[in-house]
Amino acid sequence: MKALAALIFGTIGFVLSIPLVFANGGDSTGVYACGQLGTILDTIRTLESGGNYQIESGGSSASGAYQYIDTTWRYWAGEADVSTDLYPTAASAPDFIQDQVAGVNVSAILADNDNSVEAVPIVWYYPAALDDPSWMDRIPAPSAGNTLTVREYQTRWLDTYNEKAEAGGENAITCGPTAVTGDWALPAPREVIGENTLDDPHHDYPAWDFMIPAGTPIYAITGGTVANVGTWTGNWWAAGCGGNNPPAACTSCGVGITIQHPDGLRHTYCHNSTSHVAEGDAVAPGQHIADSGNSGRSGSAHLHLELRINGIRHCPQPLLDALYHGTAIPLAADLPTRGCSFQT
Template identity: 35%
Template sequence: MRKRYLRGCVLATAVAMAAAILTPATAASAATTIVDNDTAGRFTASGNWGSSAWSSQRYGANYMFASPDTSASDAAWYKADIPAAGNYQVEVWYPADAGYNDSTPFVVVASSGSQTVRVNQRANGGRWVSLGVFPLAAGDYNVVGVSRWTTGTGYVVADAVRITSSSGGTEFSMPLPRTALPRSEYDDPHHDYPAIDLPVPTGTAAYAVRAGTVTRINDSSCGQGINLTGTDGAIYTYCHFSAWSVASGATVTAGQRIGSTGNTGNSTGPHLHFGIRTGTVRRCPQNFLLALYDNVTPPAATSLPTSGCSY
């Protein structure tokens, strides 16, 4: 599953610190909780955190900031009352500035274990930026933290979080953070059969494109990967992970993080190999991915072409 990289290395460097943003193809319709740093009883931070109203991109009256620390987390926490166990989309709001941190760790206390997503706070400010979809337990507790433990440079910023139930809501999702690659990368041909190679740095979040059941792959060709059997019966294959985020046999929802990209298996550089099969027939995924990028419902897997997308 090698790719002829003409632009991959340059592009991978350019997007290495891209913010983790995910835009579903269809919007979830469910209860939403927003917690600002000024929400009474819902935000806590140590005295190492300061308050500022300098940026007009802030959510509410102000936001919190702190210097990075390579020895301790000293997280600022957002507390939320999760009404029922389930899958929730977690988004963050922050002002962006060239002096803010390029690798701010956001910690989500998922029921499957805490997960850290790093965000470049020099980009995508003044808007909701999705960390992904996570399984959350019911209860009133600290759900999202902003950690100071980073080797990135610049202030880490804590402003607001938004938590939305996605159970039964979001039907499709991009396989990578939206800012990881430009649209033009999603129509590239594969080197020898219907599939696509997407050049992204090791550790980039990989998401389930739709709901289904996952089976782990671990071989010399794919490396660490996932076969996602979608609710439509098609198989969506991800290869060359550096790590899995879900167990084999797990049921996942669209937008749920299933792994981290890497360079395992038969690979000449960090990237995500993505393919679609219906039965034993390989399908060209380019039109499917372009539709996701454009926020429209993608074509059915069975309607995707079987040729014309390889060298």
């Protein structure tokens, strides 16, 4: 897959450039992710930099909490819609931007490996071991200073991850509820919605595509009754849906939810991994209805949010911007019907 190929290129460049050094301490909790992804990012920060977002490596271009070398940073910053003109290196970026980039990176690893946490340290250290298990008990690039086999690295990494996951209490990286403003709410925890994503366009019709790590809670932007729930957890491209003999189960929305509001507004949420509602359920604004994912016709984990009134699609972006900034919320019927896609 394209994402995996790019991932392998990026992580090999990262590993071969500097010796592996485990940092001490560092329970720095990122602002970009929560739940499983938050714990994964915390584990990487702890082992790579001790949670130091400004650290730089003396022997290579690696920098920041996740110790990205510059070429790898530029690739994943682009995937996360982060300007490398503004932030040319990892250490030059604010904490939450580094978390955002690493979150997109890790989310791609999970999406390409059936959400297996065990795959994260392998891909982060030496991705060739995924396809060639003989590498698991070999030391990759010892000339670069590495001293651990891939299996030893994975074991050390997973021990740290499990300690953090089991800690609970005040150390747990939990996903908070969304803020509810009257009859409206943001569709995800505010901390994972960057201000620069609010006007992201859809590819060819009015909607909102938001790159969001798999497993992030998705909330109903307003209330209503669940009109439809899609159940296909497969991925369009991985399942061969675009081929000559596509499987019968293929649906573009994947695990999707459509909610009908009494005033005629229908809001749809596509590409989730899990649904928490059923057809006919009454839903309140801000209710946790799904967890994000990469199902359906999706190239990487993201939320597709679509609004329709009487069958006509309206742009969600002005509504989301108002909710995020606490300004006057526009009427759904007044939302534009063009100008929020690449083909307007």
